Amino acid sequence: MPATASRRPAREVAVTTQAENQARMQAQTIEALLAFMAAPDADEAAFEAMALAVFAYQFAHNAPYRAFARQRGRTPLTVRAWRDIPAVPIDAFKELTLSCCPPEDAEAVFMTSGTTQGVRGRSYHATLAVWRRSMLDTFRRRVMRGRERIRMGTLFPDGASLPNSSLATYLDLARSACGTPDSRAFIGAAGLELEPLLSTLAEVEATGEPYMLLGASYAFVPLLDALAARGRRFRLPEGSLLLDTGGFKGQSREIAPDPFYDALSAAFGVPRSACLNMYGMTELSSQFYDEGNAVCPPVKSGPHWVRTRVVDPLTGADLPEGARGVLVHHDLAHFNSVSAILTEDAGELVPGGFRLFGRVDGEASRGCSLAVAEFLAAARG
Known part of the structure; x- marks a missing residue:
């Protein structure tokens, strides 16, 4: 039998290699995350490094998020600070599959209650x-x-x-x-x-x-x-x-x-x-x-593996301490999806954390809706 007859087709080899690379990156990301979470005294530089590593993993393996980030000119090569990692509006989870692993491989899938128009958002957990x-x-x-x-x-x-x-x-x-x-x-x-x-x-x-x-x-x-x-x-x-x-x-x-x-x-x-x-x-x-x-x-x-910002919902710009805007959470533990979430919750930064004022309304609500439309347009090409 010729040696070439036992070889797998090139496309099959490429798919296998891609899956192996993804599995290796996933294991490395999980190991690094667990080590970081076990270090409560980690400084801001350590958080920055971990945030950028999680963003790089999500950019590589979450296609809708990658398309959105590219549309904004944000890639692992251009993003240098955790504050610059693009945040996904929370309602996008009701429209798209935002997962680094294939959905069928997820250990758990959590769903929102679906109280808004009966549509339920999904959050996939590889582990x-x-x-x-x-x-x-x-x-x-x-x-x-x-x-x-x-x-x-x-x-x-x-x-x-x-x-x-x-x-x-x-x-x-x-x-x-x-x-x-x-x-x-x-x-x-x-x-x-x-x-x-x-x-x-x-x-x-x-x-x-x-x-x-x-x-x-x-x-x-x-x-x-x-x-x-x-x-x-x-x-x-x-x-x-x-x-x-x-x-x-x-x-x-x-x-x-x-x-x-x-x-x-x-x-x-x-x-x-x-x-x-x-x-x-x-x-x-x-x-x-x-x-x-x-x-x-x-x-x-x-x-310590979470940071919260307050932003102007119309411009996305960070607001100073004491100014009321929309909360953005950067949760590194949410590694299999997207770590940066633009909520629909009003809040303000204060010493020691933030105050929560319930759901946004008025112009803030309109800004969140525009953010969802922008994300979906970019993610769907």
């Missing part, structure tokens, strides 16, 4: 190892605060029920890694399991055992209503915490922040400083926390 490290390291530092474990109750369906929910995965991981064995979820197929939850709250109130109740913001509303209807209040032991996230999303009535945290404090007998809010999104792999809601809005901040 959950980085996502889990990001979540747990920050949760232990910002929420557990030196405690190894605490008894927990969660107000959200578990991951088996909602495998594409980043929040379900987040709460499952918090409960399994940081909760005691008697921790459990109190929302099942039939909804809120009120009686078991009330029994648990009464038990911890009597024993003096600190307790943590976590869940979607809207899931606390029917619980507050049920307690009010029964004339029931608790005084949870010192060291107990409440953590809400995600807002109300049309799933319950809206409650403004001050009345909401007043109601939580009164119903569960904890100070508002023990009522934490986690700010996160499906399109990121890291979360932001405050130190409690004694004053609203509180200052939020993320881990």
Whole structure:
């Protein structure tokens, strides 16, 4: 048999080589990221270097993002600072597949709730190892605060029920890694399991055992209503915490922040400083926390592998500290997609982090819509 007969076609060899190169770059990126995340004292130069490496990886393997970056004249050769890495408007995740790995190879796919016109954004994770490290390291530092474990109750369906929910995965991981064995979820197929939850709250109130109740913001509303209807209040032991996230999303009535945290404090007998809010999104792999809601809005901040900017939505220009604009997050843990996200959230930079003021409106909203249109036009050629 001639030697050439056993050779693979050139195109097959090229595809194989490309896949091998991508796999090698992915492994190197993950290894470098995990090492950087394990170094809390890393300086700004180290963040800059890691951000540029993640951008180079995403530019090489995320075709829609590469087209957009090129259209803006941003390539690994021209970008020299993390602030210059182009940010993708968050609504683009509803229109395009923004993934470095083939979607079918992703270990997990998280989807948004799809409350806007029923369209769900998708976030692809080649591996959950980085996502889990990001979540747990920050949760232990910002929420557990030196405690190894605490008894927990969660107000959200578990991951088996909602495998594409980043929040379900987040709460499952918090409960399994940081909760005691008697921790459990109190929302099942039939909804809120009120009686078991009330029994648990009464038990911890009597024993003096600190307790943590976590869940979607809207899931606390029917619980507050049920307690009010029964004339029931608790005084949870010192060291107990409440953590809400995600807002109300049309799933319950809206409650403004001050009345909401007043109601939580009164119903569960904890100070508002023990009522934490986690700010996160499906399109990121890291979360932001405050130190409690004694004053609203509180200052939020993320881990050392995240940076936040505030920009003018019409020009994209950075705004100074204290000026209100649209938040842009640079999350290096979101390596398989795009690390720089232009949100639709209004905020301002302050010492120690940023303040969040809810969704943008008016001219800011128009600027975000224009950014989406520009991205889609560039990414689709």
